[in-house]
Amino acid sequence: MKFAKLISYIFHPGFMPTLVMLVLFNLDTYFRFSVSPGLKKFILGLVFINTFLFPLLILVFLKSRNAIDSFELKNRKNRIIPFGVSTLFFFFTYNFMRETSLPPIILSIFLGISLSMFIVFITSFFYKTSIHMVGVSGLLASILCLYVKFSANYLLEISTVTLIWGLVGYSRLKLKSHSVDEVYVGAGIGLVCVIIPAYFNIMI
16 A cells, blocks of 8 residues: 555646656657757746646645545545646646747657646546556557657566556555546546657647
């Protein structure tokens, strides 16, 4: 049980967008060198603040007003407002990123991450999706897309993230935070939402 909690904390969905950007900037690709160190730091800071820090502050505010039962958002109805606000922050971040010189593939990946957040928000009105699986699946999808598009040797990275992906799913089930179908739905949302924009170079 302690191990499952540790995995859930380490790979908290709030950290995933920042982790995705960190991984993308450090994989062996052309934008590892083409994106300036200053821009990398700025984007990492922007993503961390808008997709983790601000949503966390919203949770603190809602909890202080007794609008949510706990920070873990175990109650489906408690997720609607936080996820709705988070969706706005995600798309604001995406639009801000579009004004920079980031490579299109990175923008497409972050668009996919933002879309996955939007879908989780919508489904929260009637379904409790595993946001942990959405987040880690987005990370896996990002690396898979670069592997296909650049024909690069990312087998170690893919294997490592796949192992993490499985551990996160196991932890959510072990903690009884989600049912099997909620874990699978979360994984599907995270994978599909990132793969489609990234593979087809979709930007809006």
